Amino acid sequence: MSVRCDFCYRECLLAEDQRGVCHIRVNRGGTIITENYGEVVALGLDPIEKKPLFHFYPGSKTLSVALFGCNLFCSFCQNYEISQHEYYHNRTSRVITPEQLVKEAKATNSSISFTYSEPIVWQDYLLDVATLAKEAGLPTILVSSGTFSAASLKRILPFIDAFSIDLKGDEAFYKKYCKASAEAVMKSIMAIAKAGKTLEVTTLLIEGEHTLGDVHALGLLLSDMGVRVWHLSRYHPAYTLTLPATSEAFLHDALAVARRSTIPYIYGGNSRQDQDTYCPVCNALVIARSSGSIHSFLQEGRCSCSQPIYGSFV
Ligand code: SF4
Numbered sequence: 610m611s612v613r614c615d616f617c618y619r620e621c622l623l624a625e626d627q628r629g630v631c632h633i634r635v636n637r638g639g640t641i642i643t644e645n646y647g648e649v650v651a652l653g654l655d656p657i658e659k660k661p662l663f664h665f666y667p668g669s670k671t672l673s674v675a676l677f678g679c680n681l682f683c684s685f686c687q688n689y690e691i692s693q694h695e696y697y698h699n700r701t702s703r704v705i706t707p708e709q710l711v712k713e714a715k716a717t718n719s720s721i722s723f724t725y726s727e728p729i730v731w732q733d734y735l736l737d738v739a740t741l742a743k744e745a746g747l748p749t750i751l752v753s754s755g756t757f758s759a760a761s762l763k764r765i766l767p768f769i770d771a772f773s774i775d776l777k778g779d780e781a782f783y784k785k786y787c788k789a790s791a792e793a794v795m796k797s798i799m800a801i802a803k804a805g806k807t808l809e810v811t812t813l814l815i816e817g818e819h820t821l822g823d824v825h826a827l828g829l830l831l832s833d834m835g836v837r838v839w840h841l842s843r844y845h846p847a848y849t850l851t852l853p854a855t856s857e858a859f860l861h862d863a864l865a866v867a868r869r870s871t872i873p874y875i876y877g878g879n880s881r882q883d884q885d886t887y888c889p890v891c892n893a894l895v896i897a898r899s900s901g902s903i904h905s906f907l908q909e910g911r912c913s914c915s916q917p918i919y920g921s922f923v
Pocket residue numbers: 614615616617618619620621628629630631632633634680729730
């Protein structure tokens with residue numbers, strides 16, 4: 610019997626024993642299963658700023674976890690060895706139950722991040738962990754391409770506190786570099802912003818492919834969607850894409866263009882750019898970040914001028 614998967618926007622209709630586009634979900638006897646459920650391929654304690662999340666408990670640690678798999682095929686993927694299906698059989702994994710993972714996060718007093726590969730394609734494991742994490746009072750984070758199906762976003766939203774979503778470019782960019790579509794990502798960003806979750810969007814800037822005009826257009830789009838935090842990150846060659854790394858000069862110019870949008874918090878990533886947070890009203894320094902050390906000047910989430918700063922703070 611054929612069954613439709615609703616984990617991501619592709620909504621694959623799978624015949625008996627057929628795999629989805631992600632190669633992870635497969636129809637076994639009329640039920641679609643996630644073949645590598647619980648097989649953890651990456652686990653580590655990260656500074657939350659690495660996600661990147663600058664407005665969600667700055668300076669805290671997060672237990673980052675990944676299973677194998679992705680539903681996109683980005684030619685510049687930095688984690689292709691745990692995302693792309695041709696590497697599936699090379700994986701080294703160990704089974705970690707949701708109970709064990711939450712116990713480890715509690716022991717390290719950290720949040721839990723679903724990250725590195727594409728957690729949407731192993732969202733059954735994500736949801737089992739996140740349900741227990743919520744019962745234990747632990748914050749949860751999803752780092753994702755944002756290519757949910759409408760049903761899966763609705764399912765996941767109540768269990769995730771903060772989202773780090775990639776917006777890689779426009780529709781033509783997604784088609785050319787990711788064999789995917791921007792439309793689902795845009796819809797997800799809008800829905801997450803509307804739901805009032807902490808949301809930070811990242812765009813990996815590829816010089817020579819993204820233009821300053823693209824940055825301007827994306828900035829307007831994200832402003833309209835209610836995005837408050839935007840990271841523009843420098844691309845470095847990875848996987849099959851061999852274009853030269855994005856220069857600091859181009860990122861500098863792109864940041865200047867991005868700041869003409871109404872997005873109040875804009876950061877440069879993978880670079881020497883200023884990483885600090887400033888009050889959008891009085892321009893006072895409210896969070897200083899340098900060489901891995903974080904200092905917050907916030908008082909109950911507010912600047913000294915009383916302006917609330919976007920995000921979640923201790
Ligand atoms: S997760 Fe996406 S790509 Fe994979 S089977 Fe489901 S709908 Fe298809």
